[in-house]
Amino acid sequence: MNWFFLLLAFMIGMANTLQSGVNAQLRVALGNPIMAAITSFSLGLFVLLVAFAFFNQNPIPTLATFRDISIWKYAGGFLGAFYVVTVIFIVRDIGPANLICLVIAGQMLAAMIVDHYGFQGFAVHPISFARICGAVLLIAGVYLILKN
Numbered sequence: 001m002n003w004f005f006l007l008l009a010f011m012i013g014m015a016n017t018l019q020s021g022v023n024a025q026l027r028v029a030l031g032n033p034i035m036a037a038i039t040s041f042s043l044g045l046f047v048l049l050v051a052f053a054f055f056n057q058n059p060i061p062t063l064a065t066f067r068d069i070s071i072w073k074y075a076g077g078f079l080g081a082f083y084v085v086t087v088i089f090i091v092r093d094i095g096p097a098n099l100i101c102l103v104i105a106g107q108m109l110a111a112m113i114v115d116h117y118g119f120q121g122f123a124v125h126p127i128s129f130a131r132i133c134g135a136v137l138l139i140a141g142v143y144l145i146l147k148n
Contacts, residue, residue, distance in 0.1 A: 017100050020091045023084060033088045040084060101142040108135055 027036040091099050112135060118124035125131075 017096050020087045020096050020099060023088045024091045027088045033085065036088050037081065037085045098146050101145045105139055105142045108138055
């Protein structure tokens with residue numbers, strides 16, 4: 001395995017937790033959870049546009065290409081907005097550790113189903129006894145952290 005990619009994945013987890021707290025503070029500062037999400041996404045869009053301007057090496061798709069894409073392939077934007085808005089609403093009430101534990105438990109369940117069936121073009125990784133044991137241990141850890 002590429003250790004750099006593993007480190008990046010770990011750093012994504014850390015950033016995800018920090019993002020939750022930052023967005024919750026933005027909600028308090030603005031007094032509006034939806035405006036906080038809009039502000040967060042707007043800054044994210046700006047960063048992506050700058051990165052695109054400096055680093056993109058691929059051709060820009062035509063409007064026809066965008067029209068030909070199945071509508072479900074655009075669900076990432078909806079899912080991202082759902083995540084950010086939901087986090088902004090709940091992280092202050094349940095705390096970042098509880099939030100991330102539940103997010104990870106949900107991710108693990110979804111990931112194991114996607115892996116098992118090879119949904120969305122992913123390679124098939126069948127559910128095995130070892131994977132089930134790992135998921136049970138993870139859920140047990142979630143339970144212990146949530147018990148606080």
